[in-house]
Amino acid sequence: MGEANRGQALLEEIEQTISATPALWWLGGNAFIFRFATITFYIDPRMDGPVDPAEVRHADLILATGHDLDLEAVRAMLAASKRAKVVLPKSAAEAAGRAGIAYHRMTTTNADLRIEYFKDGVYGRVYAVPSARPELDWSPEQGYPHLGYLIRFGRWTVYHPGNCRMYPSLAQRLRPFNVSVALLPVGGKNFTAGEAAQLASAIGASWIVPMPAHGGDENDFVAHLLGHRPELAFKVFRPGGKWVVPED
Numbered sequence: 001m002g003e004a005n006r007g008q009a010l011l012e013e014i015e016q017t018i019s020a021t022p023a024l025w026w027l028g029g030n031a032f033i034f035r036f037a038t039i040t041f042y043i044d045p046r047m048d049g050p051v052d053p054a055e056v057r058h059a060d061l062i063l064a065t066g067h068d069l070d071l072e073a074v075r076a077m078l079a080a081s082k083r084a085k086v087v088l089p090k091s092a093a094e095a096a097g098r099a100g101i102a103y104h105r106m107t108t109t110n111a112d113l114r115i116e117y118f119k120d121g122v123y124g125r126v127y128a129v130p131s132a133r134p135e136l137d138w139s140p141e142q143g144y145p146h147l148g149y150l151i152r153f154g155r156w157t158v159y160h161p162g163n164c165r166m167y168p169s170l171a172q173r174l175r176p177f178n179v180s181v182a183l184l185p186v187g188g189k190n191f192t193a194g195e196a197a198q199l200a201s202a203i204g205a206s207w208i209v210p211m212p213a214h215g216g217d218e219n220d221f222v223a224h225l226l227g228h229r230p231e232l233a234f235k236v237f238r239p240g241g242k243w244v245v246p247e248d
Contacts, residue, residue, distance in 0.1 A: 004240035006050040013242065014040060015058055021245040022156050022181070026237035027051065030065070030162055030185060030211050036153040037122045043149070043160050045073040050240035053077040061107075061117060064088040065131060065162025066146040071099040078105050087115060087126065087149075091142035110143035124153040129173050131164035134189060156180045156245060159205075166195045171202040179205045181235075181245055186210045187217025193224035200232055206248065208234045 005013050010025070017023050017035055025033040027049035034041040043063045045053050053073040059081035062074055066089060074086055078101065088096060090108035097103055109115060115126040127150040130136050138144050148161030159174060160183045182205040184196040190213060191199065200208040208225075212218035218236060225234055235243055 004050070004238050004242070006240050007052065008055065010051050010240055011055060011058075017242070017244075019244045021247060022151075022153065022158055023242060023244045024158070024181070024183075024209075024237075025242050026211075026239060028239045030160070032160060032183060034151055034158055036124065036156075038120045039117065039122060039124065039153070041126075041151060042077065044069065044162060045077055046070045047073045047076075054080055056080050057082075059084040060119060061115075061126070062086040063126065063149050063151075063160070064092065065148060065160070066133065067092045067095060068163075069096070071096065071101070075100055089128075089143065089145055089147050091139075091145045109147065111147065122153065124151065126151050127177065129159075129161070129170075131161045132167045132170075133163050134165045136167065150174070150177050150179070152177065155248075158245075159183065161185065163190055165189065166191055166199065171199055174199075174203045177203075179203050180248075181205065181207045181209060183209045183211055186212050186221045188213030193217075193221040194228070196221065197225055197229045197232060201229065206233065207245065208232055210234070210236065 023035045030044045031046045032043045040058050041061045053076040056077050057080050085107050087107045093108050109128045111130045117124045128147045130144040131146040131148045133146045151158045157177050157179050158181045159179045182200050186196050210221040
């Protein structure tokens with residue numbers, strides 16, 4: 001297995017990747033790149049990853065799962081990707097505006113809302129689902145402060161909840177979307193390995209990808225799957241690593 005790309009080499013790899021199924025890159029933590037055809041979404045980007053946000057000129061959408069977004073990374077990416085917008089919970093818009101993100105570069109959303117994206121003849125949708133950190137913390141004025149996203153292109157759906165704990169109605173909310181890949185945070189204040197595996201099984205996800213809070217969490221997750229859920233397919237990333245989702 002070769003080394004994962006970084007910096008300009010990674011950016012060139014992203015731009016040159018045209019695949020019939022979604023392609024994913026892990027940037028560390030909860031930060032991922034999602035690409036389908038010529039469309040590129042960055043999820044929870046960060047300054048300390050394998051790519052400099054100020055060098056990213058191909059971002060179409062930046063998806064922020066909560067108030068703890070890396071504002072420096074988002075500002076840098078918006079400056080470099082002139083047509084990009086940041087999607088964020090509506091309750092986070094005021095703080096983002098105070099931090100220097102222009103309101104016309106924001107698309108606010110809330111649970112059960114859909115954002116449509118169309119480019120180069122390809123149509124996709126992004127659905128918002130509440131995330132619990134550790135509770136859902138809903139309010140009638142602001143909605144849910146933390147959101148996960150279901151990114152759907154064609155018959156593939158990728159789920160990214162950001163930081164999230166298990167809550168009773170989560171599987172019920174996700175099941176109708178036929179999730180292909182579940183990117184699930186494991187360890188710390190997030191899912192346990194058992195909860196992540198249980199959720200993936202309950203929603204019928206084709207693949208499960210751990211987003212480890214600590215290095216050992218990833219090992220615990222793999223050991224749990226191999227020992228208790230051998231029927232679940234999983235993918236473990238290295239920072240900067242690329243994965244093209246296999247055909248069903």
